[in-house]
Amino acid sequence: MYVFKAAVVGAGTMGGEIAQVIAASGVGVVLKDIDQKFVDTGLEKAREVTQAQLGGLVAKEKITQEDADRQLTEITGRIAGATDYGAFGDVDFVVEAVPERMQIKQAVFEELDAVTPGHAILSSNTSSLSISEMGEATGRPDKVVGFHFFYPASMMRLIEVIEGEETSEETLQATANFAQQIRKTAIRCGEGPGFVVNRILNSAVSEIWKVTHEEGLDVKEVDKVIQESKAAPMGPFFLTDLLGLDTVLHVAEHLNDSYGDRFFVSPAMKDLVAAGNLGQKTGKGFYDHG
Ligand SMILES: NC(=O)c1ccc[n+]([C@@H]2O[C@H](COP(=O)([O-])OP(=O)(O)OC[C@H]3O[C@@H](n4cnc5c(N)ncnc54)[C@H](O)[C@@H]3O)[C@@H](O)[C@H]2O)c1
Numbered sequence: 049m050y051v052f053k054a055a056v057v058g059a060g061t062m063g064g065e066i067a068q069v070i071a072a073s074g075v076g077v078v079l080k081d082i083d084q085k086f087v088d089t090g091l092e093k094a095r096e097v098t099q100a101q102l103g104g105l106v107a108k109e110k111i112t113q114e115d116a117d118r119q120l121t122e123i124t125g126r127i128a129g130a131t132d133y134g135a136f137g138d139v140d141f142v143v144e145a146v147p148e149r150m151q152i153k154q155a156v157f158e159e160l161d162a163v164t165p166g167h168a169i170l171s172s173n174t175s176s177l178s179i180s181e182m183g184e185a186t187g188r189p190d191k192v193v194g195f196h197f198f199y200p201a202s203m204m205r206l207i208e209v210i211e212g213e214e215t216s217e218e219t220l221q222a223t224a225n226f227a228q229q230i231r232k233t234a235i236r237c238g239e240g241p242g243f244v245v246n247r248i249l250n251s252a253v254s255e256i257w258k259v260t261h262e263e264g265l266d267v268k269e270v271d272k273v274i275q276e277s278k279a280a281p282m283g284p285f286f287l288t289d290l291l292g293l294d295t296v297l298h299v300a301e302h303l304n305d306s307y308g309d310r311f312f313v314s315p316a317m318k319d320l321v322a323a324g325n326l327g328q329k330t331g332k333g334f335y336d337h338g
Pocket residue numbers: 057058059060061062063080081082083086144145146147148149152156173174175176196197198199290291292295329
């Protein structure tokens with residue numbers, strides 16, 4: 049199946065960039081959220097990312113400023129913002145990127161099942177939740193699949209294509225093809241908690257969270273040491289602020305529930321989330337983002 053038109057539901061930390069990736073590959077995309085102000089933030093994010101990418105090509109003299117201006121108009125012109133499902137009647141592929149809560153995701157999948165054509169594939173950008181449970185909210189579980197981008201979606205090449213219990217072989221193949229169409233590299237994995245990447249990443253990061261908590265270390269010092277050692281481009285606490293503390297906490301708790309205490313849940317992160325400090329998106333997390 050070739051994807052002529054796509055949709056992204058949820059225009060937050062991930063959704064705006066996912067829409068940008070799809071539009072930059074030449075495919076038209078609807079970006080939907082529940083409120084126009086979130087849609088506008090997502091559209092603005094897509095514009096900023098496109099501008100930065102094209103600016104890089106101009107700096108390397110690969111394209112002229114005139115080409116960059118034209119491409120910026122073309123790419124951003126392929127993204128249509130929406131607060132309802134009016135433009136979903138002819139989409140081929142949907143990426144759901146709403147908050148990491150099964151109840152919200154199931155409600156969205158039920159709605160998507162009603163408003164999209166029967167052939168459309170309904171995918172989820174979930175970091176850890178069950179694809180099969182999302183499929184249960186629809187009458188087409190064979191066409192429900194995981195499509196997990198990594199932050200920041202405009203730069204990270206990998207996508208996990210996750211197989212639910214009912215996902216058909218045809219859907220998995222079409223989803224891997226769509227990943228290729230939008231210039232990403234797909235790996236197929238089962239729906240074990242955390243899938244592949246977050247299970248590995250969190251096992252390392254949770255050890256850092258644990259030692260920081262037990263020894264009463266300063267998170268900024270921990271980040272500084274890790275960054276200066278070049279073990280990672282940035283420290284885990286700053287990265288968590290960029291990803292969104294609520295999202296990271298949900299994944300950590302899910303892995304802890306699934307695999308036990310070897311996946312630590314940071315009490316400091318829990319306290320910040322309880323106080324509504326979710327990182328960069330709310331202006332404060334482990335760091336103050338002004
Ligand atoms: N943040 C990350 O680094 C990251 C990385 C990979 C995957 N994910 C996954 O992507 C998904 C989204 O995460 P995020 O960080 O972008 O979350 P976010 O909180 O930044 O954004 C979620 C957006 O969904 C919108 N929303 C809520 N209910 C909605 C509905 N019913 N219909 C349409 N929009 C709705 C919210 O208004 C918000 O704009 C989660 O499943 C998360 O696990 C996140």
